[in-house]
Amino acid sequence: MSKDTEFRPKARKPRGLRDQFAGDVLARRQALEIIRSVYESYGFEPLETSAFEYADALGKFLPDADRPNEGVFALQDDDEQWLALRYDLTAPLARLAAEHFDALPKPFRRYQFGPVWRNEKPGPGRFREFFQFDVDTVGAATMAADAELCMVLADALEALGIARGDYRVRVNNRKILTGVLETIGADDAHTRLIILRAIDKLDRLGMEGVRLLLGPGREDESGDFTKGANLAPEQIARVTGFLAAGDADRAKVCGALRDLVGASPIGLEGVAELQEIDALLTAGGFGPDQVVFDPSVVRGLDYYTGPVIEAELTFEVHDETGRKVQFGSVAGGGRYDDLVQRFRGVLVPATGVSIGVDRLLAALALLRGAKPAPAPRGPVVVLMLDKTRAADYQAMVMELRRAGIRAELYLGGSGMRAQVKYADKRNAPVAVIAGGDEFAAGEVTLKDLVLGDQLSKDIKDNAAWREDQPAQQAVPRANLVAAVREILAREHHQG
């Protein structure tokens, strides 16, 4: 059957894609369970859409507005229509909400976890397939929905073991920025976009860099020049004053912002919304050590229409150059009242946030310390020393499983030494050994691999240890399950 193997493909993955082994999968599963139980405690229900959507349903909502419709994996269906893999979980929700609008409970509250795909240049830690865990409410105009997103994010991060003080949920309102731009007469769509982009670079360029981008433009280290918004100095002062209005005291921020928006109706509306969110957060018991108001949060996406939310981790890590920086954003979102309207023509208020699961897991690994996650505990391994005894080994392994003990039969073709090595590599707690002597005596030998590992670390004199072999014991065959259970219950197996 393998006659035509003249062509031998190279075994390799496409760029920017990953294989995830047991440790990764288990760490992610554990985090997902925790997030899910928090989402569910808030009344959200699971939903899954498929990987593909019609390209026109996804729309031009990619973060990089310069290249609409690029950045996705798209292909033509048999009927010539263009399909694309979802690049986030928000666009499919908008399509679904429009398609099933009449049948859905209103508001419709769902969570969804899954991979999304972006056909962008991969880099260290940047993949073309990555995971998001979204929570959204469709059909709720009330700020209570947005306040709840702040709460559910804070609760999820704390449930994951991130201490209060090591994270911060930052909230702003697009309407306020619009109001500020109105008051300075810089609210045409083009100028607005340049200003949004400039603000989005605050983290990277600092206030001075943003000031240049708001004014004449900025030349970077490599000599490239980015055109600015050409605002006048007093206009720039108003924008930077807005950006700097963040404070631990949410009510104080609201006051400062009200001054900045002047008489702009949309600006005042935005401030009133933040005040409403503040009252709800306070009633829910969420203090400024959990959720703050920060006007410098704008979010890259163009589609937000009201509150925007970002969760960032504030503990310090070293960047590529060895400099200490804050870990940064792990979740974000906001209100997108227009997105369902694209399909239905009527306005359907909606708001949601998305956790970037890969970044979050990287953060959790860092918080656990520099050391890698402990390898998951493997199964008990029953060695196969005598192939003619396969049925006897099979009976042992099945006895262990039936007793609720994870167990496997060694299925390779190697000798005893390699089999014990295999059990070690599998992180097995116990190896079950039965050769001719054991069968003759009606016994099995149990090797405690965790204790053995400790002893071989403790005892320098390996020769002496080999003779003692305190980690090894013979027990009657009939006591197999009880004896294995006893070893598993020992203290050193708790880790």
Next chain:
Amino acid sequence: MSKDTEFRPKARKPRGLRDQFAGDVLARRQALEIIRSVYESYGFEPLETSAFEYADALGKFLPDADRPNEGVFALQDDDEQWLALRYDLTAPLARLAAEHFDALPKPFRRYQFGPVWRNEKPGPGRFREFFQFDVDTVGAATMAADAELCMVLADALEALGIARGDYRVRVNNRKILTGVLETIGADDAHTRLIILRAIDKLDRLGMEGVRLLLGPGREDESGDFTKGANLAPEQIARVTGFLAAGDADRAKVCGALRDLVGASPIGLEGVAELQEIDALLTAGGFGPDQVVFDPSVVRGLDYYTGPVIEAELTFEVHDETGRKVQFGSVAGGGRYDDLVQRFRGVLVPATGVSIGVDRLLAALALLRGAKPAPAPRGPVVVLMLDKTRAADYQAMVMELRRAGIRAELYLGGSGMRAQVKYADKRNAPVAVIAGGDEFAAGEVTLKDLVLGDQLSKDIKDNAAWREDQPAQQAVPRANLVAAVREILAREHHQG
């Protein structure tokens, strides 16, 4: 921001794709947890590969060998290389095993769950995205690996609540068929393929139909003619004798097969392998009411090299025409020793099975009875009757969550009647109601929606019921959590 909505895309899914709502997602999650715990008890570990592979790495192993490289979703990467979404979880495992061969424990035992994509014509119950749950051992030549697959499948089906007798794991060995074809001189590749396909249609056409396809060919009801293998009557008799050799007694099947393969070395090898599997199954305690040997199992895929396995559900259901039929196959697989060799040039023995999760879930739903799965219990819903009291409602809902009770605040804009309706649609157990009277009295009203539902079914005289409202009670605000907990603990809430 919604100025340019002149183009209004239709909200619809591409053909053959699904949205899965809470009930579906929860039912699948529950089944997956059970299967996973069985897989893990056997020592298998999780693995996840990405959705894409290089098309050449996937190879031409689609079930429909007439259209190699068709049937997948493929697209060209920026560097012109062809990528394709995985159409199963076996091909990516072969690529991964070849790529990481030196680093992997040998044998390498993994399970993987996930969507696969086939660009085929969708139909009722046939989707272009569907879910598989695979378990494989790479690097094990021993039949103990294949025997284990039979056991893990039987254990998984029973753990899912499928009674012994309602399922059957059927096992065959490709080598035996090869041996039979050798003995009758019909083992050239072309004839072999025609015969394999004929056998694969046994379920649908019956023995007489297969006999025609092995001989001169067959005309179907519509007048279409399928060419046959043109075997002579005595050759056909040998093949149909082979197909009919299945029996509840595994040893008896082995005996009959040995007679049928004559002196063919590969045939005898295949029979010896089945005998080995029989001994291991018996040692593991798996009787003929769980695993049988059935030569009519061939599996459609061309790449199997030894034992092939199929799990079928034997209880009867009605087909589209109202006829009673057995539910059929929900899992299958076998040994594919050549698949990793494609990449590495050296033979790497491997064997695995795949559960078709969507079909399995359909079967579980049927077993539960014709009635749909009970809607998952929703959260407690706190109504928002007075928007100026939003903070008070927020405090209530958060108090419930902090006490471990799933709860949500009503976030829509409707009046009380619609809010209670919403709570019903959400399958909420309790609605928390607080209007002006309650706030004045320092109370909340709790509406037991489960009891209310029962009462409204029991009591014909709705007018009388409305006056009594036994499902509704006022409690002091301070007792909110305790009183809700009491309602949730009531017997009628157990369902």
